[in-house]
Amino acid sequence: MSPTLATEPHFYAHPFDDDKLHEECGVFGVIGVTDASNFVALGLHALQHRGQEAGGIVCHDKEHGFNSARRFGYVRDNFTSQDVMQTLPGPLAIGHVRYSTAGSKGQTAIRDVQPFFGEFSHGGAAIAHNGNITNAEALRRDLIERGSIFQSSSDSECIIHLMARSMQRSIPERMEEALRRVEGAFSVVAMTRSKLIGVRDPLGVRPLVLGRVADGWCLSSETCALDIIGAEFVREIEPGEMVVITDKGVESLRPFRQKPSKFCIFEHVYFSRPDSILGGRSVYESRRQIGVELAREAPVEADLVCPVPDSGTPAAIGFSQESGIPYAMGITRNQYMGRTFIEPTEQIRNMGVRLKLNVNRALIRGKRVILVDDSVVRGTTSRKIKEMILDAGAAEVHFRIASPPTAWPCFYGVDTPQREKLLAATMSEEEMRDHLNVDSLKFITLDGLYRAVGAEEGRNNACPQYCDACFSGEYPVAPSDMIAKGFELKAAE
Numbered sequence: 001m002s003p004t005l006a007t008e009p010h011f012y013a014h015p016f017d018d019d020k021l022h023e024e025c026g027v028f029g030v031i032g033v034t035d036a037s038n039f040v041a042l043g044l045h046a047l048q049h050r051g052q053e054a055g056g057i058v059c060h061d062k063e064h065g066f067n068s069a070r071r072f073g074y075v076r077d078n079f080t081s082q083d084v085m086q087t088l089p090g091p092l093a094i095g096h097v098r099y100s101t102a103g104s105k106g107q108t109a110i111r112d113v114q115p116f117f118g119e120f121s122h123g124g125a126a127i128a129h130n131g132n133i134t135n136a137e138a139l140r141r142d143l144i145e146r147g148s149i150f151q152s153s154s155d156s157e158c159i160i161h162l163m164a165r166s167m168q169r170s171i172p173e174r175m176e177e178a179l180r181r182v183e184g185a186f187s188v189v190a191m192t193r194s195k196l197i198g199v200r201d202p203l204g205v206r207p208l209v210l211g212r213v214a215d216g217w218c219l220s221s222e223t224c225a226l227d228i229i230g231a232e233f234v235r236e237i238e239p240g241e242m243v244v245i246t247d248k249g250v251e252s253l254r255p256f257r258q259k260p261s262k263f264c265i266f267e268h269v270y271f272s273r274p275d276s277i278l279g280g281r282s283v284y285e286s287r288r289q290i291g292v293e294l295a296r297e298a299p300v301e302a303d304l305v306c307p308v309p310d311s312g313t314p315a316a317i318g319f320s321q322e323s324g325i326p327y328a329m330g331i332t333r334n335q336y337m338g339r340t341f342i343e344p345t346e347q348i349r350n351m352g353v354r355l356k357l358n359v360n361r362a363l364i365r366g367k368r369v370i371l372v373d374d375s376v377v378r379g380t381t382s383r384k385i386k387e388m389i390l391d392a393g394a395a396e397v398h399f400r401i402a403s404p405p406t407a408w409p410c411f412y413g414v415d416t417p418q419r420e421k422l423l424a425a426t427m428s429e430e431e432m433r434d435h436l437n438v439d440s441l442k443f444i445t446l447d448g449l450y451r452a453v454g455a456e457e458g459r460n461n462a463c464p465q466y467c468d469a470c471f472s473g474e475y476p477v478a479p480s481d482m483i484a485k486g487f488e489l490k491a492a493e
Contacts, residue, residue: 024413025114026050027128027208028225029094029189031196031245032216037088039213039229040095041079046225048075049273050130051097054113055079058126060193061090066124070113091216094191096128099415111152118160125163125171127190129156130221131206131413134184137481158182172197172244176255183477185264185412187237189219196245199255203262203476204239205412205467207278210250217245222276233277239263262476264412265466268453269403270311270374271414279464281454284314289452290402290444291318291372298442299323300370300398306330308373308385309357315402316372330369331385332358357385365393375403376443377416379423382436399436401443404471405429408490411479412467419487446471 026047030036037059044055056070057079067088071078075097079085096114115128133139136155139162144150148161162178163171171192179186185205190197198219200208211218211231220226223233237243240256264271267278274284294315305325307316310333320327334356369389376382382399389397405424409416419425423432433441446468447458455462469475473490483489 024051024099024132024415025128025130026097026221026225027094027130027187027189027219028096028221029128029191029196029198029219030213030216030229031092031191031218032247033091033214035085035089036091036093036216037079037085037095039218040093041075041085042228043218043220043225044079044095044097045075046228046273047097047221050221050271051099053099054110055095055097056113056115056128057088057093057095058115058117058128058191059088059090059093060124060191061092064089066117066126066193068115068117068126070110072110072113092191092194092196094126094128094189094196096130096189112154114154114156116152116154116157116160118164120164120171120174122169122171122174123193125160125175125190125192127156127159127175127188129159130187130208131185131201132411133158133182133186134411134477134482135182135480136184138484139181159188171195172242172253175199176242176253180256183480185477187221194246197242198237198245199242200237200239202240202256202259203467205262205264205476207263207267207272208237210234210237210243217250219243219245222272222278224273224276227275236279261464262467263464264414265449265453265468266403266410266414266470269449274314279454286453287314287402288318288321290449291315291320292322293318293448293452294372294400294402294442294444295319295322297445297448298400298440300400300440300442302368302370302396302398304328304330304363304367305370305372306364308371309333311374312372312402315374315400316370319370319372319400325370328360328363330360330364330371330389332360334358357388359388359392361392364389366395368396368398369394370398370400372400372402374401375406376401376423376432377406378421379432379436386436386438396439398440399438399442401441403444404446404449404468405432405443406470408470408473410470411475411482412469412477414470416470 028043030039054072055075058068060066115126117126133155139158143161163174166174166177168174186201187206187208188199211226213231239261242253244251268286272283276283305316305320305327307313386397407424450459450462
């Protein structure tokens, strides 16, 4: 069955969200349960933080074959009605939530919403991909020259076309061959008529976990999505591993040459939900420990430690605990201010961050305030928050940032501004302090961040290592397409 298309009014990114880095997607799959799509919808709801623009589900059962639905907007608004879910029957399903660049979304953009589906000589298959293929443009040109007809602008569609051209005997073997031509970061959840497949790239940049639910199995970007369906966390899919799951159980394959792990360290800082487990470590505890390290590295005399909600909260708690300075919710977040479906007036746009955040004036007035945030990207939101705190009567404003300066773009599945638009790419820490016009500004060091996530000896002695390219400029996989366009890698020191 052809994917169900949906039209959508224009989306407008809220100014607060537009100054954050966005992980571009989350994946979930289930096999061996009645009405698997319902489980997938719940899993995607738990992964909504990884992609809020659109979502899709593909399923299969013997009577109806493959069916799919793709929609713009939140999972709760699209995959909870009986009218939709009854069109997605069967014991096997996969799903995807997506974040894309801000702006208008029209009917044609639905073609970019995953999972993608294709019919092959050995039967149909669907894939959902988290990450980014860094040689996608080169692959796409080659495939088009050889006769492939693309339906989307997504790099993930390259995998389907590479699979279609493979001469291997089975869908998993075709996927292996296709992914060997792919560079970059990928955690893939795929399905055939009878198999659920999960693959992680050899560096393991993006997360993927295996769970057990009733008599079936599930794959997810994060463990928090297992919790919502009552699944038992079994283990992480290892870097370079492929699992093929059928009614007979889980088969583990190693189709790629083993490499040192380079898991994205920003998953600990911001992307993953705080109730997830990464590498055997609580995300919440990592973020709290970041605050502890910040308090040790960059102490300051103040009256209150306040998080920039919600992502700065665990680090602010850790900073308060280590420094002894009282923790306070000096800023309240409007939980119901999401993206709007109507174009805001210029007057509303000028309100900016105030639509989403409000200062507790009675608490802030006359106080020296430490604001703890997860990152500084362009700096526009930080300046507005500082102005709100000062307008509320704060005596001093000190920023403490729970990540090192973000000075390089990510090419592995994160929506990052061009390098020249990153504040830390063009300014020193002191210049950024002047630009934001705050009393002090300090970022956690890269060594401090590594210590916070469990590498007590710091970055150089960390095992396993992490991908920290957005901070260090050291890319574990060369971004081939971007280099061809003129992007310059960091000069060797």
